[in-house]
Amino acid sequence: MQNWIREFSHDNQDIMKLVDQLQFQPDQAIKWGISLLGNGVGNMMNTTMSAVGSIASGLATFFISFSFACYILFQKEKLHLQVRKVIFAFIPKQKADAILNICSLTYRTFANFLAGQCLEAVILGMMFVITLSILKMPYALLIGILIAFTALVPIFGAFIGCAVGSFLIFMVNPKQAVLFIIVFLLLQQIEGNLIYPHVVGGSVGLPSIWVLAAVTIGGNLMGIIGMLIFIPLVSVFYTIFREFVYLRLKKQHIKRVTRTDVEEYAEEEIASSFIVPNEK
Numbered sequence: 001m002q003n004w005i006r007e008f009s010h011d012n013q014d015i016m017k018l019v020d021q022l023q024f025q026p027d028q029a030i031k032w033g034i035s036l037l038g039n040g041v042g043n044m045m046n047t048t049m050s051a052v053g054s055i056a057s058g059l060a061t062f063f064i065s066f067s068f069a070c071y072i073l074f075q076k077e078k079l080h081l082q083v084r085k086v087i088f089a090f091i092p093k094q095k096a097d098a099i100l101n102i103c104s105l106t107y108r109t110f111a112n113f114l115a116g117q118c119l120e121a122v123i124l125g126m127m128f129v130i131t132l133s134i135l136k137m138p139y140a141l142l143i144g145i146l147i148a149f150t151a152l153v154p155i156f157g158a159f160i161g162c163a164v165g166s167f168l169i170f171m172v173n174p175k176q177a178v179l180f181i182i183v184f185l186l187l188q189q190i191e192g193n194l195i196y197p198h199v200v201g202g203s204v205g206l207p208s209i210w211v212l213a214a215v216t217i218g219g220n221l222m223g224i225i226g227m228l229i230f231i232p233l234v235s236v237f238y239t240i241f242r243e244f245v246y247l248r249l250k251k252q253h254i255k256r257v258t259r260t261d262v263e264e265y266a267e268e269e270i271a272s273s274f275i276v277p278n279e280k
Helices: 002-011 013-021 026-074 076-090 093-134 140-150 158-172 174-204 208-251 259-272
Strands: none
Touching: 026 076, 076 093, 093 140, 093 174, 093 208, 140 158, 158 174, 174 208
8 A cells, every 4th residue: 555655656746746735644544544434333333232232131121021921920829829928917907908908909990991991992993994994095904903002002192093094194195194184183082082081981980080180190290101000090099089988978877878868968967057956
């Protein structure tokens, strides 16, 4: 390389004079190019190794989590018995029974919530498949399945499916993409305000208004995770508080805890408060 540079300099004096005027040093330029190339290769290798390490770490975490979940699933009866033994060994029986009842209620509520969430997602997906098929839009089945999966995230999850679905339809027919967005907004309003609160709320025993409140509060506090866990948590607290209220009403000698009984009891209490006892 150096011999070639000397020969080139000797044969091209005019160019070398111009280079000298520009204060250009070929040796330094070559060193700079080699250094730049080496740094680029080094950075590329570091990035590649970092990506490979992240993928390997993610796969390892997935397999460990999957194995742990399978172990819990297959050993759940044994683990349940061990937990009961520990609770009764260190906690008085009355409090232990209360704790186990709350745990059982929480388990049933979360299981019912997942079942209701899956049912609601299937209903929403079928609504989109039928509607898009009637309107003769492309990818009706694919978009319906996609929206059903994304709808597992409460209330707002289907919007992810809407974004992907509108893009797919836009690639075929831009006008139909606009129509799809309008149809999505209409079906989403029906699903979010009518179907979802009744299906999911009915599965966990929570009134529709409290379902919407739980989703809103959970989303503001913890994002998507909050939307997923706040509905069953609020349902558990709602059930416990309702039983506590019923117990208090029964202690007030109301045998049938109905709205009529409560109203009659309240009227009697109000009337009795205005009666002055006779003096002896």
